[in-house]
Amino acid sequence: MKLKRFKNYQELSGFAASEIANSIKDKPSLVLCMASGETPKLTVELLVKKLKEEKIDHSRITFIGLDEWVGLLPSNTGSCHYFFQHKLIAPLQLKASQYLLFDALADDLNNECEKMDTFINDKDGIDIMLVGIGMNGHIGFNEPGASFSNLSHVIELDEITKSVGQKYFTEKMELGKGITIGFKHLLNAKKVFLMANGSKKAEVIKKTVEGPVTENFPASIMQRHENGVILVDDEAASLLSKSH
Ligand code: GLP
DSSP: OEEEEESSHHHHHHHHHHHHHHHHHHOTTOEEEEOOSSTTHHHHHHHHHHHHHTTOOOTTOEEEEOEEETTOOTTSTTSHHHHHIIIIITTTTOOGGGEEOOOTTOSOHHHHHHHHHHHHHHTTSOSEEEEOOOTTSOBTTBOTTOOTTOOSEEEEOOHHHHHHGGGGOSSOOOOOEEEEOOHHHHHHSSEEEEEEOSGGGHHHHHHHHHSOOBTTBGGGGGGGOTTEEEEEETTTTTTSOTTO
């Protein structure tokens, strides 16, 4: 695992967008899995801009949505689906065969998980995973205690996730479960970027980078990934010991 520090959110996002765009140039059939949320917002905007301005062929990429709140309509502006659809899939005019998002309204959620696992396997795994980190150290909806060997799964959300998650919605939401890609896929991904910005993420970044590797603090799994890169701005890095 490596760590890269940036002066601010803009620089961090610019770097992540360029890394992905250049990887698509090198491998037009790139499989990209990404989180939604506040952190990757600017990265996606810059990525779309770069692909269009530089006319980088993205007609063969595959996109995979990392997670979703169970029970939400895709039209809910706080859903991950809405984010992916409006920020990436529509602007890049991806064809239906080019992406897969969890259907969090499906009657059979286990089947949704199997569908996702099969899709990933059929694509020979994920090339780049771009994830954020929750205030409890979760990645996607891999909550504290979730096994590092999980494939896609449905999980009961913990209290921190349910309360912090309110920020995505215009009115109070009853949040119960999440559906997410599991850590087995993360460990198998060829490259993983974990991004964090702002002083509110400083504590969880310190634990991710310097704490013990444990399922009780999910993001610590990054220490196990040879091609894992933590991208942080100065504020999120503010509690790290000087040696990084
Ligand atoms: C959310 C999502 C994650 C996301 C994380 C951080 O609940 N399940 O995929 O990366 O929490 O979100 P944010 O970037 O808004 O801080």
